[in-house]
Amino acid sequence: MSFEQTGITFLWVFLYVYIIAASIDFGAGFFSYYTKRYQSDHTIHKIIQRYLSPVWEITNVFLVFFIVGLVSFFPEAAFYYGTALLVPGSIAIILLAIRGSYYAFAAYGGRESKFYTFLYGATGLLIPASLSTVLTIALGGFITVEGELVVLNYVKLFTSPLAWSIVLLAIFSVLFISGSFLAYYAVRAEDSDSASILRRYALRSALPTIAMGVIVFLLLRDHNPEHYSKLVDIWWVFALSVLLFIAALALMMTGRNDGTAFLLISLQFATAFFGYGAAHLPYLLYPYLSIYDGFTNETMAFALISVFAAGLAMLIPSLYLVLKLFLFDADYIRALKNR
Amino acid sequence: MVEYDPVLYSRLLTGLTLGFHVIFATLGVGIPLMIALAHWLGIRRNDDHYILMARRWAKGFIVIVAVGVVTGTAIALQLSLLWPNFMRVAGHTIGLPMFMEVFAFFFEAIFLGLYLYTWDRFKSRYTHFLLLIPVVIGSTASAFFISTVNAFMNAPYGFSMVEGVLTDVNPLAAMFNPATATKISHVIISSYLTSAFVLAAIAAFHLLKGRTSVYHKKALHLTMTAGVIFAIGTILIGDFSGKYLHYYQPEKLAAAEWHFETESEAPLIVGGILNSDGEVKYAIEIPYALSILAGGTIDTEVKGLNEFPTENLPPLWIHYLFDGMVFIGMFLAAVSLLYLLAQRMKWTAFKKPLLMAILAGGPLALLAVESGWIFSEVGRQPWIIYGVMTTEEAATVSQHVDLMLVLFLILYIVLGFTCIRVLRGMFQHDDIEQILKQRK
Ligand code: HDD
Ligand code: HEM
Ligand code: HEM
Numbered sequence: 001m002s003f004e005q006t007g008i009t010f011l012w013v014f015l016y017v018y019i020i021a022a023s024i025d026f027g028a029g030f031f032s033y034y035t036k037r038y039q040s041d042h043t044i045h046k047i048i049q050r051y052l053s054p055v056w057e058i059t060n061v062f063l064v065f066f067i068v069g070l071v072s073f074f075p076e077a078a079f080y081y082g083t084a085l086l087v088p089g090s091i092a093i094i095l096l097a098i099r100g101s102y103y104a105f106a107a108y109g110g111r112e113s114k115f116y117t118f119l120y121g122a123t124g125l126l127i128p129a130s131l132s133t134v135l136t137i138a139l140g141g142f143i144t145v146e147g148e149l150v151v152l153n154y155v156k157l158f159t160s161p162l163a164w165s166i167v168l169l170a171i172f173s174v175l176f177i178s179g180s181f182l183a184y185y186a187v188r189a190e191d192s193d194s195a196s197i198l199r200r201y202a203l204r205s206a207l208p209t210i211a212m213g214v215i216v217f218l219l220l221r222d223h224n225p226e227h228y229s230k231l232v233d234i235w236w237v238f239a240l241s242v243l244l245f246i247a248a249l250a251l252m253m254t255g256r257n258d259g260t261a262f263l264l265i266s267l268q269f270a271t272a273f274f275g276y277g278a279a280h281l282p283y284l285l286y287p288y289l290s291i292y293d294g295f296t297n298e299t300m301a302f303a304l305i306s307v308f309a310a311g312l313a314m315l316i317p318s319l320y321l322v323l324k325l326f327l328f329d330a331d332y333i334r335a336l337k338n339r
Numbered sequence: 340m341v342e343y344d345p346v347l348y349s350r351l352l353t354g355l356t357l358g359f360h361v362i363f364a365t366l367g368v369g370i371p372l373m374i375a376l377a378h379w380l381g382i383r384r385n386d387d388h389y390i391l392m393a394r395r396w397a398k399g400f401i402v403i404v405a406v407g408v409v410t411g412t413a414i415a416l417q418l419s420l421l422w423p424n425f426m427r428v429a430g431h432t433i434g435l436p437m438f439m440e441v442f443a444f445f446f447e448a449i450f451l452g453l454y455l456y457t458w459d460r461f462k463s464r465y466t467h468f469l470l471l472i473p474v475v476i477g478s479t480a481s482a483f484f485i486s487t488v489n490a491f492m493n494a495p496y497g498f499s500m501v502e503g504v505l506t507d508v509n510p511l512a513a514m515f516n517p518a519t520a521t522k523i524s525h526v527i528i529s530s531y532l533t534s535a536f537v538l539a540a541i542a543a544f545h546l547l548k549g550r551t552s553v554y555h556k557k558a559l560h561l562t563m564t565a566g567v568i569f570a571i572g573t574i575l576i577g578d579f580s581g582k583y584l585h586y587y588q589p590e591k592l593a594a595a596e597w598h599f600e601t602e603s604e605a606p607l608i609v610g611g612i613l614n615s616d617g618e619v620k621y622a623i624e625i626p627y628a629l630s631i632l633a634g635g636t637i638d639t640e641v642k643g644l645n646e647f648p649t650e651n652l653p654p655l656w657i658h659y660l661f662d663g664m665v666f667i668g669m670f671l672a673a674v675s676l677l678y679l680l681a682q683r684m685k686w687t688a689f690k691k692p693l694l695m696a697i698l699a700g701g702p703l704a705l706l707a708v709e710s711g712w713i714f715s716e717v718g719r720q721p722w723i724i725y726g727v728m729t730t731e732e733a734a735t736v737s738q739h740v741d742l743m744l745v746l747f748l749i750l751y752i753v754l755g756f757t758c759i760r761v762l763r764g765m766f767q768h769d770d771i772e773q774i775l776k777q778r779k
Contacts, residue, residue, distance in 0.1 A: 054452035057408055061448050064415055065441045071419055072438045075430025082423035086737040089420050094750050097409040101754055104405030105761045108398065148736060296431050303435050303510045311442035318449045318473075325453060325460075 003301040004291040007073035010308060011066055012277045018062035020177060020266055025059050026124040027178020028052060031201060033121025044194045047186050053107050054326050060100065072304055076294030080285050083150035084143050085134065092130045099123035125171055132170035136163045139224050140286030162219040169212035175205040180265050184258035199252060206249055213272065224286060230279035237275035244268035346731050348740035349421040352747060356414050358709060359751045363407035365708050368482045368527065369534025370400045371475045377561060378471060382464050387775055388554045396538065397455060399762055404451065406758050425723050425733035428505065432498045433491040435510040440484035447477030479527055486526045490518035494587050495724050517587050521580040528576055529711065532569035533704040535562045536671060540701025543694045552771040563678045570672035577668060578632060585633035588725065589642040591718040594653045595661040596629055601643040605629040609662055613655060653720045660714035667707035671700055
């Protein structure tokens with residue numbers, strides 16, 4: 001693999017981890033709010049707190065990693081995206097800031113208020129909507145470049161069926177991923193009532209997710225034929241994704257093996273996400289910026305990749321420790337040891 | 340109507356976000372060290388007060404970190420959104436430490452979560468304490484890495500510019516440039532100092548309110564002992580920073596000191612006003628002090644402002660910021676020294692005024708951080724990368740930066756107020772001895 005491909009692969013892997021971890025987080029916010037408001041169920045809320053409190057910062061770092069990594073490996077991307085995305089980017093930052101800090105205020109400050117939970121729930125759906133728009137923009141057709149001026153065409157973006165389909169896809173995916181993971185987590189906490197409620201939420205968003213996936217696929221044909229034909233070239237990846245989806249759905253209906261079901265769903269998204277990414281290459285921003293003309297110099301690339309390897313060597317054992325202590329420690333989840 | 344100028348608004352917005360972030364970042368760098376000190380003392384002396392101290396500081400810390408994390412995410416994105424041309428160059432030359440910083444964040448975030456949620460979960464108390472070490476290292480490392488980026492902006496090394504094209508990039512030379520040593524050590528130790536004083540101010544507040552628990556006295560003693568060391572360190576390294584400026588950015592030093600004519604045996608000017616003829620009025624002059632600050636001897640020749648083309652000079656009001664920082668540095672050192680002396684000598688007469696001075700020290704230390712940064716950043720103007728790229732060339736040309744400035748201003752006001760309310764709510768009504776009894 002060339003430096004360019006190595007770089008973009010690293011970034012894409014971290015973005016994938018962020019998408020899964022953040023989906024759980026975003027969806028949890030929504031479920032937390034929804035069940036509290038409409039079901040007066042507080043156990044789900046507690047389970048979610050237990051999982052989220054130790055990990056939300058780590059989730060956030062994955063996003064920061066992607067952004068900083070992108071501008072380090074592809075400095076030109078900072079120029080194009082930076083100029084074009086001022087307004088949507090700022091709105092996403094503000095939403096993220098509200099979400100993160102009010103989560104902390106509520107969870108650590110002991111200030112449970114309806115309003116905080118509402119903010120937390122609402123931003124859980126708004127953030128994926130605003131972040132997914134970046135993927136839409138990367139497909140090209142919404143940005144025009146005239147010399148130093150990079151302009152985003154808002155009217156075109158907001159009236160584009162493709163953009164809205166991607167937003168819906170993002171929202172349903174968030175609920176689907178989150179519901180299935182939290183159902184698994186509730187089972188581990190030996191709370192079968194919450195588990196079945198969460199499983200039901202997940203199942204409800206399953207079909208919309210896959211339907212939106214297919215719709216986006218079809219809309220791409222008109223929007224960016226080049227990308228579409230590359231997607232069709234690797235059709236088997238997406239077929240595999242659909243198979244994984246069906247298997248996960250079947251498992252979930254039985255109500256057992258939520259862990260395996262969640263694993264299959266992660267794989268379903270992995271295949272679709274990497275397939276989509278592979279077809280997108282070599283473009284970072286169609287058709288203006290490719291990974292080859294936006295790449296950093298060789299010395300820097302080598303240094304970055306070395307640091308990355310060293311960083312991973314520290315990161316993986318630490319993450320393992322987190323998983324072991326919080327995710328797979330049944331006692332912690334059941335909240336026996338730690339008040 | 341003022342004409343829309345994206346450069347101006349970008350500068351304001353960057354300054355706003357960084358100025359807000361740095362409060363939480365500074366405390367985020369220093370407080371883990373203080374928690375570690377308290378926790379360590381608690382284990383060594385088997386003293387529940389110190390353990391409780393570590394617990395309570397950690398509890399407040401997590402709220403600070405949360406705001407630090409969200410504002411940090413904001414500034415990371417804003418650097419690309421507002422300064423796309425700068426990031427284009429910076430990515431090629433100084434991307435490495437920025438990338439390393441993210442790993443420091445990972446490290447810190449992971450172990451902070453582990454530390455906070457595993458009290459009483461391990462058999463040995465040392466095991467739990469060990470989880471704190473990576474937090475201390477991670478937070479200091481993140482300050483280290485980001486400050487090297489800022490050092491690079493002041494002293495760009497490790498590349499050559501041939502007809503507008505970057506070549507010969509050497510990421511390590513860019514990272515370890517002449518500004519790095521003083522920059523990072525001053526930033527890190529002043530963060531420790533600030534954190535010690537902010538925690539001391541809280542203890543002093545409780546004592547002034549008449550709370551008698553020995554807990555607060557222990558907290559005060561610990562923070563003041565650390566404070567003396569950090570205060571002296573900050574002043575010493577500040578002195579080295581002055582010498583760095585003398586050799587590499589003489590116009591910044593000259594502007595800070597309203598030093599117009601190149602001369603040796605130069606005096607240090609404190610306060611004063613500059614009238615329209617460029618004369619300094621009402622200032623206190625400390626003979627030879629500027630020469631000593633710049634070169635260590637009284638006959639060091641200090642370059643004056645008149646030697647530089649006016650368009651390359653920063654605004655002269657940064658003089659007051661520099662004075663403010665230095666004054667506060669002296670004040671903090673004096674207060675913490677006096678406190679320890681009073682303790683030793685068992686002077687009780689000064690108790691109240693001293694406590695009030697310590698209480699003032701917390702906010703003042705934060706003020707020193709703000710003035711230090713604004714002095715350093717504005718003092719670099721008109722350059723964003725010293726001698727290589729001007730701030731104007733670097734800024735975005737987008738519309739709506741003004742609107743974003745308003746939105747972020749509202750966001751920070753709301754966040755700031757809620758943060759203070761939440762922190763007060765967390766600790767206001769606690770009775771320490773009661774808590775200790777309950778935990779038994
Ligand atoms: C509690 C905070 C604090 C205190 C008490 C001091 N400083 Fe400071 N100073 C900082 C916090 C700070 C800072 C926030 O960390 C800065 C801003 C940018 C930087 O590199 O560090 C800084 C910058 C800074 C610079 C500019 C460096 C540059 O632009 O590259 C100089 C020359 C000094 N300081 C000198 C001093 C001296 C002589 C002090 C004597 C008392 C002093 N500082 C006290
Ligand atoms: C955290 C403490 C900091 C504060 C309070 C601060 C403050 C400021 C202020 C007030 C400005 C506007 C200056 C002007 O336009 O007159 C500015 C500019 C800027 N700073 Fe800093 N700064 C800090 C640290 C940093 C660091 C560590 C970096 C490097 C990564 C940085 C990067 C920039 C950039 C890119 C600009 C815009 C260009 C410029 O005006 O020079 N700042 N900062
Ligand atoms: C001297 C100035 C600065 C210092 C000392 C500093 C230090 C810190 C600290 C201690 C945190 C909290 C991290 C945590 O506790 O998890 C933080 C957060 C952050 N800072 Fe700063 N910072 C400074 C300026 C900047 C600048 C200029 C940038 C932009 C490049 C930046 C980017 C970030 C980011 C992205 C985060 C969030 C990290 C996360 O998600 O965990 N910081 N910073």
